[in-house]
Amino acid sequence: MMNCKTIMLSALSLLATATWAQSYHYETVKGDPMQTRIYTLPNGLKVYTSVNKEKPRLQTYIAVRTGSRNDPKETTGLAHYLEHLMFKGTTHFGTSNLAAEQPLLDSIENRFEQYRHITDPVARKRWYEKIDSLSQLAAKYNIPNEYDKMMASIGSEGSNAYTSNDVTCYQEDIPNNEIDTWAKIQADRFQNMVIRGFHTELEAVYEEYNIGLSSDGNKEWTALGKKLYPTHPYGTQTTIGTQEHLKNPSIVNIKNYFHRYYVPNNVAICLAGDFDPNKAVATIDKYFGSWKPSTTLSRPEYAPVADLKQHVDTTVVGQEAENVILGWKFDKAASDQSDTLSFISDLLSNGKAGLMDVDLNQPMKVMSAGTGVEGLADYTTFIAEGEPKQGQKLEEVRDLMLAEIEKLKRGEFDENLMKAVLANKKLNMLRGLSSNRNRTEMMKDAFINGESWQHVVGQLDRMSKITKEQIVDFARRHFLDNYVCVYKRLGNDTTIHKIEKPHITPIPTNNDKHSDFLTAVVNSKPEPIQPQFIDFNKDLAKGKMKNGAEVLYKQNATDDLFDLSLVFPVGRENSKQLQVAADYLDYVGTATRSANDIKKAFYQLACDYSVSVSDDETRVSLSGLNENMPAALKLMGDYINHAKADAESYNKFVGLTLKSRNDAKGNQRVCFSALRQYGEYGPYNGFRNKMSADELHKANPQQLLAQLKNLGKYTLLYYGATPMKQLEATVAKSYPCTMKTTLPAARRYTRTTTTQNEVWIAPYDAKNIYMTQYLNENKQWTPEQAPVNALFGEYFGGGMNAIVFQELREARGLAYSAGAWLTTPDRKGDPECFNTYIITQNDKMTDCIKEFNQLLNNMPERQAGLDLAKQSLMKSIATARTTKFSVLNAYLTARKRGLNYDINRVIYDKLPSLTMADLVKFAKENISGKPYRYIILGDEKELDMNTLQKIGPVKRLTKEEIFGF
Template structure:
């Protein structure tokens, strides 16, 4: 189809006395998202897509630059600049910019000198001087005013990310706050000021230290070096080197900002509920005066030569062994990447790909997957494989290469390619329902230089691709010229953490507020009226002929369906259920092989799965509505006629036992296990599982019977889809076989949180450069719905986002952590207890600092009326603009039922919020968290911890890795 842009003039009256303005935009015929693409006179791109489902808008502001453009002498610069973009401008983040500026300039000069000095003693003295000047500058700094602004307009998801080619700033805003949002962002992108530099740099240090235990990051870096030896994709990482992080340059950051943060290098991407004519006028009002640059150039690098034979590297780390293989491909804008997206599905789509049916299904290794990682200059086609116990990494490599040879020889079903295209279209339909997915697609198109017409026509184009074209492509590109990384398990002696510098805490200045923030807080917008659920009218409660309850909502938007058999019991009732579910994935029936089962579901563009929770279980089927009946018959056939495969069971048990051993190597898995053990004791969600002897000896028929017997227990059917009520009931009656008399739900032993009557310290071992720590408190207090408004506002005020007390005190003021928060948690079911916890990841040598700060702010809650009003305002605006839709309505009802209420709790919260006072929050925190005993759960390397200081708090209990995992 030839692209003919549709140019439309939209005349808008911007206000009394102002002239109308006209904005031209491009569209693509047949675009289901009906995206408008504007280009303002200064070059700023604006992508707008309307979706009226809920009164919110997903916004991304994407800058076409990332670590690829970092100066070689200051790697990590793009990422660090991303952090600094949250520090404010001339008008916010400061009480007096004119007085602040001389000190900021002095700090910049001092850093330029500091980075040229190598003598450690001199560097310490220079850093002390920087710290001293920073204290003076901090008198004018108002930390986290950006987050205050976002809270005041009811934004969610305030964040940003940096990668090789992009830095992107993320907000989800209520639809009535476009003007305030645009005003804030316009100021931010044109008038960014670098302040709070040394404490934020310490937060980036912490992020770097966390990355030292991330073996996957190290593998990607090693792959990059081999594929792109003279290009930043291979020569530098997004987070930067230790030496460069130790020697930052504010001057370089400013120059980088001036060069790349210009309108003709930026795109604003928005999807949600808005009038595009009004939105583009608003964006023009706040961004139109932004000066374009005629000098936006990107560093150029030599063409990266193709490899002609395999090259390899070895990475050492504590996590489980695996291999990563990669082939260099063309940049993301090339149509080659569309073909690669299909090939990745031919190899591994989770059901019927070559890896799925020939490696994963028969469990010839622990797992293999493939995906295309596209970047602007080049792309990487990545394959990852994990070995079975005793299997060599080269064996896994050979298994993968054998399947790639099948791809090159066309040894895959003729039905697979059309099934892949149908499933890709299904995924695209799901993405259109989601504002974040729409906006993310705009970012990718802009950053990668991909025309939106090409993106819209992708699925029509792929529908015409032939098997022979795939084979020819694979033969050309999947040569012996690949890179392979062998990830071995062991101690990485090359990794050194960045030491803690001497930082004097800067003041949080909570009581200060810029005039800009005051104006935004007090601005008047047309309010969004909240919409609460009415459990009597928002969905239909039906019955089948046999009296099975059916919760029904009709999908009038598209032909997608979501069907669930919902059971009110789970692993608390039967610890075998998760393992029965997992084993089922490897089984066929008396008529179909396991491979055929997966291929048939995939061919129907439908997904089937069993999901086992703590006290609920779902058998789920979703996909294209036109295929629901056939998919439902297939699902029932599998559930009722699964056939024992003893060889598959033996392999499954071997893989499960290896997976348990691998979990013990993962820092995050260790921390999850410690957290569960510390909160629930020995009977908890991590340890409640069959031991190895039980697994090996169980009769697999018992697991099959366990799943087949589910239909004989009382359950409900949940449905969201295009069928009318009578059609649905008839379909269920005909295809869902149940017993004449259903059994009662089996009793379960609930996980029960332990109380904390005294201070305790539990340490579990993990050799890393940082600690993970939780302080946990529970006095068996039951949930009271009347307190829910206090809980939500307290969490927003104290431990939530960047405007919370925790973030300000631990990160903004002192640079103690990259990740820190706290929460007062209420239970998800009746008769369970509330509990409180703090969470932090920090360096080993900062542990006691973190504990002292946490305890200080817990025992004496900092009180700031303005921050409290912001927290209350943010909570109200988020509730008002929230919309629960589709199956979310039914699950909200079921969740309320579990908590012992029969109404939407948000209605009560919203009604209570206006009368809530700061004194209410202070009293709530005093009664529930201040001066309370805590159980300190610390995962870390004891030889690097301050044990003597810990012993002054409470006796130390050492728990082993085997103890927390239970195996």
């Protein structure tokens, strides 16, 4: 039942000088584990609140109930572009003289309206030059990044936004003592937005569009929408928009859109964290209460999309791995169909015991197969996706997945599976409560999809009442030959055409200017939050088991969940066979249990397991319901110590492994990861150090599995409710400790030094490049360097307020993503390194290199930026809290670096005394005029190779070299 409560807030909870009281009504739902309150202010603004006291921070979402679904047909991509412009300032910040700036902005707006109707290329170029010139005049008054500076000053983390079909959402993770300042900024932003810096930000959107051209997944999703929703914006227009519309933007349309949808009765503020909801809603009312609602709020409405009479096939091509997607159309996300669809998805695919897991993935009949549900405001899409084995046709994968759905329709599944699905959904719900972001996501989805909170909270209860007969009946009625099938095949996509780079004169960053609004925010002094650093002598317990294993223990007094890891100090540097053994384990059973039996047993226990291998350690991990921990641990110990290989499963596994490796060569991001590893470590690196195809074929699979039970002495990490002595006895019984490993000594991966400027380039056919400049002079990291390293990273290359982002994106529109950072080594004795990073269009590469090097060799000195960077770091550290299982991992991480204390304490204590002179000295000694290795993934045919050859010797690498096969 929905309960209505009334809270009387005293004058002190509203304004210190107020002499009146305000009453706020809120709604709650009985049995809500998040204890959510939903307020509705007089202007219609919704405020969702949920308290989680784990750390003194607050996740904030401001969700606008509009997205690309509501884009005008003639300017698609508008909602997304507006999202970008919302960071550019208001009538109060982002400008040094609004009165002088406004006429210029109006003129730019008018010129863009004319520009979008010009078709002659020469005339368009001339007109754009006029816009560019006018933008230079307006830019004299523009103060870029003031929003980012304010967010940095209050210690916000994860400052971002996104746009989708039905929503535009603005996100900040703030200290809980900054809610007043945050609300003040956001209220001004949503009521007084000004469109400025238009043409440079448009370039960032172009870059985002061009990056998306390389994603075959984007193509598939677009193709699915076109066929499944041919008369609805879900299928007729994309969030990023069309190329033609991005070339011809309309500021007029953007303003109209903003005034139509960015109104309080179309917005929800979602808050989760450690705060007082009564005071929070009063603060929000204080700043947002004057926001005028719309009396004519509406959105475009569309006739119902007709059901398909038979399945429809469509095909997209590209470089990435082949796969096939099936999609069915269902009712909106807020309907009760969503309960059944979620249930069906987990019955078919849950990673362990679903029909597709058991019948297709485990016996390796396909590369992979799975299902999912995307619920939107108007419709829900049920998805089945499969990847083929080597030589397997996509049509066969399709038929195998359809056969599993037919099996569901015939009721060929155990009711115990239904019970296990419910148990695991409850487990995931409990896990989700620890995440403020997860809480705000749920609130946001409910608001955007028009779903009552009572309906959200009641989902598990409703699902617990669904019977097998109802599942079967639903599947029989809805999963018919009415789906869309998208085949993703290998091929050259000739339809890809990037948006060409227009000429843009860099705008000034005006870092010597600041608005009064910014000054007030930076100088605000809320009651400070005191930092809490980990004390490794108090915040965890340490012990030793009788078998010699070290124990790191932390008690969970909050819930019935546990996390446990057995950490063995051997990894890929000891044996490249370890990763293969861990991967192959997933496909074998024991003499008494099949692989499927084992997965089903874990799923029924509502426990997850994994065996992960890193460079220098192997982890056997368990998590789930603590009452089932002993049974899960016993199951895991028996599994690893008695795993039984067989030739048939191993040969299939090798086939999947080799295909997966080959598929990776078609993925741009994976290729860049492989290239970076090669560029930084040389040919002996973690990416290449794999068993070859010949070694895989010749290996004895039982001997491979035997490595997993001969890893030597482990360290036990545990967070849960079981007392330490009882835990030790349980673990010793289920998982005996081998004192010595049979694996060879480690051969460490070693970063190569850079002694001269040089270019290492590997091929990838795309409209953009990925590039990093790598520097390693083999300087050893010491904890004393940590404060200046941290401050330099925040000031120079860290986020949207950093030098790199401001100069390369904001001032010049050269990239969508750019940054720079110092690498703190994971292990004592390893060197610290420096990297830049950028994704940009091929024809912008030369400009990017030039500008990046200007910044590296002559780091701009901006005292205000330094002060903000320092303020941001101090507040972030003060409000950080390492809790639960993370405390144990933090201890191990510190120990690997040779530390027995929390390094954040050193940074926090030293930051106040650091000066610009310290940073200038640091830059001159560590990044300026240094020999860099330019590591570039791109298509030589579209790059200015003359510029690269002038940098230094060019080393061309093949995909075979960087992948090692």
